[in-house]
Amino acid sequence: MLRSPSKPFSSNPDLSIENDALQNVSLRKQPDCELTESFKQFTHMMQNMLKDLREDLNNKISSISENIDLMRSDLDTLSVTTKDIKGELASLRHDQTNLKQKLHLIENKHDNLQKDVLEIQNALDFNCDMNDKLGQRIGKLETDCVKNNKTIEIISSLKSKIEALEQHARSCNIEICGVPEKRDENLMELVANIGKHINLSIQQRDIISIHRVPQVQTHTNRPKNIIVKVSSRILRDNILSTFRKAKGVTTNDIGISGVPKLVFMNEHLTLEKKKLFRDCRETAKKENYQYVWIKHATILVRESNNHAAIAIRTQGDISKIKAGSSKKLSDISK
Secondary structure, eight states: OOOOOSSSOSSOSOHHHHHHHHHTSOOOOOOOOHHHHHHHHHHHHHHHHHHHHHHHHHHHHHHHHHHHHHHHHHHHHHHHHHHHHHHHHHHHHHHHHHHHHHHHHHHHHHHHHHHHHHHHHHHHHHHHHHHHHHHHHHHHHHHHHHHTHHHHHHHHHHHHHHHHHHHHHTTTEEEEESOOOOTTOOHHHHHHHHHHHTTOOOOGGGEEEEEEEOOSSTTOOSOOEEEEEESOHHHHHHHHHHHHHHOOOBTGGGTOOSSOOBOEEEEOOOHHHHHHHHHHHHHHHHTTOOEEEEETTEEEEESSTTBOOEEEOSGGGGGGOOTTTSOBHHHHHO
């Protein structure tokens, strides 16, 4: 084992003493050598390299700083975008919740609709069964109707005969319309005044009965019509003919005071004939026919004085009332 020297240093460690000694020694100027020059060049090169390195570091630090600023700006933008995304996500969650609720309602409605469809299907099945049964019954009824055509013809014939009998029973009746009603009126005197105005004597013995009858239409404000039954059909026709020749008899003409109103006198028709007469007048007015009247319970229409009269006996005959369709008297005489 080697032992350490007794003195750790071969020279004096006390530099201060050595420096003091050196002060008393005059130093000689050493000549420059290549090593010194190389060292200077190396030092200068190192300084330049350090300068370039410093500039490069400064540039990179500036670039890094700018990049950091850009990153901060991007982070701020990203933060705003993140907030927007969070808001949209919250809105989507809200919409999803509403959608779930709506889907739940739709499912409930779908279940109810299925129940309704099932009920409708059951009802349709029931109706189909009923229709089949009704079809069978209708087929049977049609068969019965075909078999009973004669019965229908007989009923129609009976209706026509009853209508004719009812009209025949009124063959001596006159119906007076448009005469105002008043209390304690004397209808016999009223008919006599009409006779005086038209220059036809109507005696009391010529009138079998006279009375007012209610209107068919209950909501009308027109006065009730007067039904006069005379002793003969000839007298009735004379009264009606003379009354038509008088043209325009008013209430003042027959002794009734107040605003003058026209008085009408016609044959006493059945309800069916009255309806037919009303329809004829309406159609004739539309087709510009000049005359519509009744003779012996038959409704007659005439387009003008130069045309022949057309008899209307049924509703089907109303189709004959068309402008220019009736024959002229000159053509008939040929």
